Amino acid sequence: MASLRKALAYSKKHARPYTRVSKNKSKSYIKQVPHNKIVKYNLGNVDAYNQGKLKHVARFIAEERAQIRDNSLEACRLLMNKALEKNVPKQFYLQIKVYPHHILRNNKTAAGAGADRLSSGMKHSFGVIEGRAAMVNAGKELFVVYCENEKVVRFARRVLNMVKSKVPCKGRVVVELAE
Numbered sequence: 786m787a788s789l790r791k792a793l794a795y796s797k798k799h800a801r802p803y804t805r806v807s808k809n810k811s812k813s814y815i816k817q818v819p820h821n822k823i824v825k826y827n828l829g830n831v832d833a834y835n836q837g838k839l840k841h842v843a844r845f846i847a848e849e850r851a852q853i854r855d856n857s858l859e860a861c862r863l864l865m866n867k868a869l870e871k872n873v874p875k876q877f878y879l880q881i882k883v884y885p886h887h888i889l890r891n892n893k894t895a896a897g898a899g900a901d902r903l904s905s906g907m908k909h910s911f912g913v914i915e916g917r918a919a920m921v922n923a924g925k926e927l928f929v930v931y932c933e934n935e936k937v938v939r940f941a942r943r944v945l946n947m948v949k950s951k952v953p954c955k956g957r958v959v960v961e962l963a964e
């Protein structure tokens with residue numbers, strides 16, 4: 786299997802996602818959508834969250850616009866869930882607040898001798914579907930961890946700081962008392 790392309794390859798962070806417009810109606814929409822790699826969006830002690838027992842909140846907030854791939858969000862979820870379940874089981878509730886709606890496409894071009902006859906270049910540059918991503922604006926919450934007490938929320942803050950390396954944008958962790 787081919788490796789993933791760098792996030793730099795998808796540099797149109799500030800523009801609206803391109804939507805193909807064609808006279809031929811069957812070419813104007815995306816026919817196949819790749820499956821979402823994020824398995825769960827809500828984890829932990831749901832009962833305590835619903836009863837209002839989790840009084841402290843730690844939030845991971847994006848500080849810049851970015852496109853975050855679904856495999857990056859899933860890697861963050863795995864890291865947070867594993868660390869929290871191992872150290873503070875049944876004392877937290879984790880939510881992922883973004884959903885990867887944006888479809889990533891790759892216009893593959895042939896390289897090498899005779900490639901001019903094999904490749905159409907940018908003439909039909911809609912591209913092959915490659916993955917999904919969440920379009921995130923500055924100030925958007927990515928992850929929220931609800932905790933029982935101050936000890937757990939301090940640990941959740943450390944875990945959210947570990948997540949920073951897995952996300953392609955700058956972020957900050959905010960801790961507060963839930964209302």
